[in-house]
Amino acid sequence: MSIVNDLIAASETLPRSGRISDERYDQKLKDHVTRLRQLLSNNELNHVAHDESLLDQFDPSKDSITYLFLLQLQIHNLRETTSETFPAALLPLGKLWSRSAHYLEIFNPVQVRYAGHEWRQLIELVVQAAQADSKPLLAARLVKGAMLRLDPSCAVFTSTHLLLVQLCLAAKAYTCALPVLEKPIYHIPILPSRSPFRSLQSLCAEYESSVAFVNDTTGLSSTLNSQDYLQYFLYGGMIYMALKKWDEALNYLGTAISMPTKGPISMVAVEAYKKFILVGLLDKGKTCSLPNSTATQVVKTLQSLVKPYLDLAKAFEQGDRIRLEAEIDAAQGIWSADKNTGLVFQVLNAFCKHSLVKIKKVVASLSVAELTAPISPFQGNLSGITESQIASLIMAGDLDATLAHSQLHSSSSILRFKAESLPLLFHENEAHADLQTQGKLMEGLFGSMEQANHRLGLSDEFIDNTVNRQQWPSAGGMKSEMGGATGLEMEEDIMGDLS
Template identity: 35%
Template structure:
């Protein structure tokens, strides 16, 4: 046991000075170590794998720990003839070891065994759902993704995460992942740019994640749509309407050949409701959506459009009728909860619009202009106070000193938001835009490298073209009737 434990505990040397030669040597050591761990019969049948696991560190000996843990799980499955034995259920010994590992593994080492890593994450999630503790699987999956940090890349584990969040109703746990910008998919091995080693921290994501790596199960176009639809549902449950609309935009604007999928139509319906609840109106549809697709959306979501038109016009009576007439539709589409929130949103935007006309009103006047649902002056006052505190409107409430108990709502003319909050809001938007642009710029660079569109390569092609043209001129100079054709392959060909 001591010899085997010493071999399993031997961590490949990670270079402190990053050079191509050092990365190459570290890459070789890690690949050889993985090949050693994959040997059949590595653990003697008379040995207890748990003793090795207790002696290894999941953060330093990540590869050894992962393979031993997977081996012990397989042994438990064979012994109990169950896919999910009790030991891998929440609270079991193997569960505790797996969760401990997913929170502390070395992401550089695990790049060399992503398939084993993904299978462990899937198993932990299945065990949590089976034992009716999906939230525990959600936490473990989130920790694993954050630890691996495949930023910008969509994998099957992302889809698993949002499903667990919806299943457990623990929406906030998914936000660290859903807030990330995804712009890459796992690629075929033959299309990978082989300039970097997996152990290089400077390697682009497109070089790190491929179909062959095993980080993701086979993905389809439907999986991509589902992820953004489920992410939008998470944001809507948290009343984060802007983020929800952003995710739904991805779904409804996805390219389509001939037919619009059911997922896209469902997303369009939710897109209408999310924008009504967040902005009080339907924005113009993204320009990349073809007119044909828009017509399909509008024909299949006619009740939602009629409801939105009544909401935007401020016609409370018509909106109420549309909601009553479409009860069966909202229920069939599982949008009843969103539709029921329209009354409160109607009140909100009516009150916010009052600031454009009035400088002060009594709460009784405000009540007369809203009344989307029966409210007493006390309730409408609390509602207005919540709008003020959430910075939805710039106003103040003041109570009359006499005994009549009149409360005045004083609205600020012009900007509805205090300058300080407006500046903070703009600063936050600029920071988010900067982060998004940095991610996009990184993606463009990686794409250029993959497509061989780097500046150096383009300059080389341009020089090669000039050389070939010059050579053709020399060869054809003695030909009778030889034309001097100089076609610019780097230009528009004119």
């Protein structure tokens, strides 16, 4: 137990960040990690690997490095002893799982920078154990919290980013990924020699960007390639699609499509483009333009690879429902193989919505029978739409309208579109009460004006008497008073001067 006592003493004497200079704190943490790795490699801690109470002697929030190494030791020993990849203690709610989960919630983010490999291995172990027990949601929450704790900005793309979106898709816990997806990515892990902070070698220092400590040497991310980056944005787009956040989905899918590549186009980009087309139809009612950064040759190649999707989009944009349904039926095997069947049928419903929105600009109301009548002027757009489909669109909030039965159309309901130009109309009772209030205010105002007129001597009687008694001077008198000069003569003089 002398080694354990030494570790306890070393943890107690290890200074906390802020009490000493960054350089000294950095060196002490490096020395501590080096010693722990030597102890593990020499099997000098194996005699305490079975002691479950060992971890209780360390605080994971203060002794994060020591606790992490000892936790890894116990996990490794348990696997060797049981010859199982995931013994019960490692599965969700098991003893070591609970300790791992607790650690990921409260670890010291500065200390973990010095044990990045071990921290990432623990993350991956938690994910694999949760997947083995069919509980990806538990791991998704832990991974999200650990990422934000290590780097609140999440500005450097890591392998943990990809793990998170995969877990959230598997668990259908789409909102769980949003705190990370909503943070823009500015960097990928690079060598310290290429870092803008290479002159500052202390991992414990405070930096403006996490790229200073999330790099190729700290081990906080496994080795990445372009496929990992593309997959993250494809999966992120799919999460936004599930949440019906169409603008965000288009942004993420567009990033996966437009990323420059040296070799042939990635199939991940092709899959992203297929979904990009469908999302554009769902949200905008048309095929959206790709990001300007997408190379022309890439666009041509993509279009040649997704022809069924472009044919579907063309039928949608032309307002041809019959052709749209034919395109959907003809390529059912393609939609199924691409796992886009659900999206394609949503596109069919979106066709109804966008067509009705166009009709809304022309008429205020009409019967459902008129929409589907053979001689209906809207047949090209709305043939085949049923009343139940319209009702579903209204209940989902996709169409601002109402359905009502009418005596004149007993066999068909009336579709009434709500006027968008009158958003502030009052209800009848509110309008009547408002008019009464305004009337009383006007009566009070007129009464006050009458009293003011009397006080100022401006009553009707006063004005009439004043007018009757007024003595206006004659024209001759006015002329004599002005010295014989009239306004007309002055006007003539002015004109004369101008000539």
